[in-house]
Amino acid sequence: MYEHIMFEWFKLKRQKIWLIVLIVPLLSVLLGYGNFLGNYEVLMDKADDNAWLEAWTQITLFYGILFLPISSGILAALVCRTEHLNGGWKLQLSLPISKARIFISKLVVVLSLILLVQLSLVFFFLIGGIMIDIQHSIPWSFIFTAVFFSWLCTFTLSTIQLWLSYRIKSFGIPLSINIVLSLLVFAAYTNKIGIFYPWAQPSFAMAAPEESAIESFPMFISVVFVTFTIILALAVLKFSRSSLKS
Amino acid sequence: MTKIIETSHLTKKYKNTTVVDEINISVEQGDIYGFLGPNGAGKTTTIRMLLGLIKPTKGDIKVFGKKLADNRMAILKEVGSLVEYPSFYANLTGYENLEAIRRLLRIEDKHRINEILRTVGLLNAKDKLVKNYSLGMKQRLGIGIALLGSPNLLILDEPTNGLDPAGIQEIRELIKKLPSLYGITVMISSHILSEIDQMANKVGIINNGNLIFQDRIEVLRKKSSPRIIIRVNDSESAQTILKKDGLNVALNSKKELVINEIDDDLISYIAEKLMMSRLSLYRIYEEKRSLEDIFLDLTTNKERDIL
Structure with a gap:
């Protein structure tokens, strides 16, 4: 399995992946802090408000709902792009590798890249906070829990996006589908069954404790885990059974 | 093997x-x-x-x-x-x-x-x-x-x-x-x-x-070895006559006789035989065929019988 993952990683050379890893978090942080500073009085209305948490909420507003699902979609499309362009699928499928491994290796690479995006977000978040001179103590444990769980929440999402990018040869179509589905996250927020919606799950997991839409955290994690298991099993099965299109 | x-x-x-x-x-x-x-x-x-x-x-x-x-x-x-x-x-x-x-x-x-x-x-x-x-x-x-x-x-x-x-x-x-x-x-x-x-x-x-x-x-x-093509005025009766002699003769799309042998004596015998039967002999020529021709013949389903 290790060499399959390394194979996928190796193929990303010169694909300018770092642009997504850096630009998306940077943009989210800039927008978030902009919003935070613009509405400082409203956001910091209570005496015990921690500026880090308030700023985090503003950042994740953009990042969790829109930028994260969209970038995970772009990353999924990127790991499939080289395969679509010059017969990579044909090449891989005629090598002695099981199809399930091909799919899972690609998923592992996408998820690792998302983790990098997440860490880069934290990095810019801290830099930004230091630059605007936030005096409160950094809520380390909250930040890392939020980042870790929202990362787990991208697993289902990425599996679906990877499957779409495999089936659809173009780069733009899965991306457009993805953007539309990301916009539906706003609707998910107003609905009880919203936590089942894979595009909404990451932003739920990122929200600051007082803003959280999640009633029971263990319940939420079980939902995420179950949806992921089902979706992954389906995707791997479909991928293994699919015939090569011309 | x-x-x-x-x-x-x-x-x-x-x-x-x-x-x-x-x-x-x-x-x-x-x-x-x-x-x-x-x-x-x-x-x-x-x-x-x-x-x-x-x-x-x-x-x-x-x-x-x-x-x-x-x-x-x-x-x-x-x-x-x-x-x-x-x-x-x-x-x-x-x-x-x-x-x-x-x-x-x-x-x-x-x-x-x-x-x-x-x-x-x-x-x-x-x-x-x-x-x-x-x-x-x-x-x-x-x-x-x-x-x-x-x-x-x-x-x-x-x-x-x-x-x-x-x-x-x-x-x-x-x-x-x-x-x-x-x-x-x-x-x-x-x-x-x-x-x-x-x-x-x-x-x-x-x-x-x-x-x-x-x-x-x-x-x-x-299959690409050369063969003899004979054009006569009445190819059907020519074919019948030669077949009676036990010769393997086919007709191509231009209604010419096709013989897969190039032996001189045999060809001269055939020519004589046809003339004796009062058929008009227009042409006798050797056809050399490349592998490409054979391939084309095989794949276009024409002249399958003579191959």
């Missing part, structure tokens, strides 16, 4: 069209098997089935004596392939393409890459991005990738597709030396007979999904 590829009643249908129809391919150890047919005859579909890229509608495939359906992984470990167009990663260099696949196949020996690059003549271009390669170089890289895992069987689908004559020559020379160099069996498809003629020892011809010929290339060449 050990059978390397053996198919029985291999069939592929897409909805109502039968693309490959009950074909029985047989490739033996050490063969360079030329798989010929016009474009759209079913070559690529057959090859994709041989590699397990698509599933047959009906029929069995055995590779190295093992059923493909049950032993796909084990079989693919010993097969190198290039299907239709070369597959590669354009964002990587030639060397990196081979390196990526070397890691994937867990080939320990790193020198193998340079060895392959030398074999396919890309050693000087190894650090160039593949997107800047010419078509011929991409084809050769494709063959290099196919050779990397030291396969026992190499399946090449139209490896000279879109190449200029010099490029075709290079690929041909490369493929010809493979069996002696690595002791491998090669199956190579093409729609141009002359390409195959210079390297294959066995030929299978597919047309409209049917395998219409499969034998040693010498058998195909024999």
